[in-house]
Amino acid sequence: MKRSAEVNVSSGAKNVNMPIPNLPKTHTDDQLLQLMARDNRDAFTELYNRYWDKTFAVAYHRLDDEHEAEEVVQEVFLSIWQRRASLKLTHTMATYLSVAVKYKVINHLDRQYRKQQHLDELAFTSPETDDSTTQWLEEKELRERLDHSISQLPEKCRIVFLLSRDENKTYAEIAAALGITQKTVEAHMSKALSSLRQSLGISLPVLILLLS
Numbered sequence: 719m720k721r722s723a724e725v726n727v728s729s730g731a732k733n734v735n736m737p738i739p740n741l742p743k744t745h746t747d748d749q750l751l752q753l754m755a756r757d758n759r760d761a762f763t764e765l766y767n768r769y770w771d772k773t774f775a776v777a778y779h780r781l782d783d784e785h786e787a788e789e790v791v792q793e794v795f796l797s798i799w800q801r802r803a804s805l806k807l808t809h810t811m812a813t814y815l816s817v818a819v820k821y822k823v824i825n826h827l828d829r830q831y832r833k834q835q836h837l838d839e840l841a842f843t844s845p846e847t848d849d850s851t852t853q854w855l856e857e858k859e860l861r862e863r864l865d866h867s868i869s870q871l872p873e874k875c876r877i878v879f880l881l882s883r884d885e886n887k888t889y890a891e892i893a894a895a896l897g898i899t900q901k902t903v904e905a906h907m908s909k910a911l912s913s914l915r916q917s918l919g920i921s922l923p924v925l926i927l928l929l930s
Contacts, residue, residue: 878906
């Protein structure tokens with residue numbers, strides 16, 4: 719399914735009708751990346767048009783929603799442009815995009831899950847409940863305990879957790895920022911969630927709701 723969409727690299731906005739680049743189709747992906755590092759927007763456009771179909775297909779297969787898949791793909795390509803000066807690939811562009819989409823989808827679904835859990839909680843709790851003040855105080859106390867538990871996490875584990883929660887960074891972005899592998903990021907996040915669940919004595923869904 720071919721989409722004629724554009725990432726506006728000037729402002730980060732998403733528009734339509736990306737222009738056809740003035741570059742020969744014989745440029746390799748590495749050559750396009752080198753040109754992009756020198757702010758060549760035609761190179762970015764060529765890369766975008768070259769991989770849009772496959773990248774969209776991966777996102778759509780995982781999300782089964784055309785609009786959401788388009789949003790994920792736009793975010794991936796916008797991230798590539800924003801990091802054009804420092805982006806170095808250890809695998810092919812196709813592999814890089816496949817992995818990038820995977821993690822964007824995971825983060826997208828995670829945000830959706832936390833939002834839905836929060837909405838379900840609001841719907842379940844009537845505003846006319848007599849003990850609303852008590853519930854508010856209990857939640858306030860739980861959030862204070864959460865903040866304390868987070869402060870007690872090991873330093874690197876705490877940094878990874880806060881980058882994910884407060885700055886909404888993907889595992890790949892955290893790994894790049896800290897100079898560690900994505901598996902190490904995953905291990906830190908798993909350890910953080912497990913530690914917080916144990917210290918607070920709550921289930922994972924409740925913890926996710928509390929973190930939203």
